[in-house]
Amino acid sequence: MGKQIGLLRVMVTVAASVAFVVTWSSGFIIPAFATVDVSPLTLLVWRFVPLAVILVAVVLLTGAGRGVSVRDLRTQASIGVFAQFGYCVAVYGAVAAGIATGTVALIDAVQPLVVAVLVGPVLGLRVRGAQWVGLGVGAIGVLLVVRSQFGSSAAPPVAYLLPAVAMACLIVGTLLQRRSTVETGVLLTLTVHVTVTAVLLLVIAGVAGVLAPPSSASFWLAVVLTAVFPTLAAYGLYWWLLRRVGITALQALLFLIAPATSLAGGLLLGEPLTVVTVVGFLLCAVGVAVVLVGEAGRDDDDRKSRPEGVHPRSRPEHRTVETW
Numbered sequence: 001m002g003k004q005i006g007l008l009r010v011m012v013t014v015a016a017s018v019a020f021v022v023t024w025s026s027g028f029i030i031p032a033f034a035t036v037d038v039s040p041l042t043l044l045v046w047r048f049v050p051l052a053v054i055l056v057a058v059v060l061l062t063g064a065g066r067g068v069s070v071r072d073l074r075t076q077a078s079i080g081v082f083a084q085f086g087y088c089v090a091v092y093g094a095v096a097a098g099i100a101t102g103t104v105a106l107i108d109a110v111q112p113l114v115v116a117v118l119v120g121p122v123l124g125l126r127v128r129g130a131q132w133v134g135l136g137v138g139a140i141g142v143l144l145v146v147r148s149q150f151g152s153s154a155a156p157p158v159a160y161l162l163p164a165v166a167m168a169c170l171i172v173g174t175l176l177q178r179r180s181t182v183e184t185g186v187l188l189t190l191t192v193h194v195t196v197t198a199v200l201l202l203v204i205a206g207v208a209g210v211l212a213p214p215s216s217a218s219f220w221l222a223v224v225l226t227a228v229f230p231t232l233a234a235y236g237l238y239w240w241l242l243r244r245v246g247i248t249a250l251q252a253l254l255f256l257i258a259p260a261t262s263l264a265g266g267l268l269l270g271e272p273l274t275v276v277t278v279v280g281f282l283l284c285a286v287g288v289a290v291v292l293v294g295e296a297g298r299d300d301d302d303r304k305s306r307p308e309g310v311h312p313r314s315r316p317e318h319r320t321v322e323t324w
Helices: 002-034 040-062 070-096 101-109 111-123 127-149 157-179 188-208 217-245 245-268 276-303
Strands: none
Touching: 002 040, 002 070, 002 101, 002 217, 002 245, 040 070, 040 188, 040 217, 070 101, 070 157, 070 188, 070 217, 101 111, 101 127, 101 157, 101 188, 101 245, 111 157, 111 245, 127 245, 157 217, 188 217, 245 276
């Protein structure tokens, strides 16, 4: 029975990881279609505002926010400013500027290396030598996947700072969440993040004069798709996997976002897709596998070194958010 439960747990984690990669990648592809004739701010406003209203109503009806302190809500709001508002605005701006979707995902995918450097001094975690190797191999794979896309767009050089800003925002949000002792479920976490993002977008879009949505069916289809997949599904899975597999393994999964986005961009948008892309895919897979094995090894070492009767959540390096 124990083996069956363990196998089921692994299958659920693998399925969630695949769904995470696919839904997160959609957040690069959908804006490439939807922001051709529409301001990215307009799409973002109507992606988040209706969803915020729905989520707040669900939280009130289900009582998911019962017992949560103002301090906890304030902490989650701060995380949402970086992890959702800052990240989405920068990504949409980069795609709307004409940067290839794979290139945006590539710069985004550098964040696992940055996080790997920061988990030591910031979170007190130890990154194994094998994990460094895996992260390095994955980085090379990502570079190979999208290197042919550099210089293929008419985007100004300064626009390439936008994906870097998106990367930095998600890193800050992830580290804030990881260090926090706030205990909120996925529903409440998403509701707070989406609501604070919606409020900020309403103000900015109103000042910029791009609040009014177009009446085209394609725009509203894009609104629904972006609300469901890269918002509800991808972000929900992100915070759930952060607890399930750990920060290093989750960041390694992000390496797969660039190859997946490049593949979708090649098929749907005609972006470059060559033999080099396939080699990059393989290197990314190897890098992710090495990091995941290293993560499992670290967990085993932690269990062996932990005093009997001490739960891992009681130790600072394992402090995380209960999100499910």
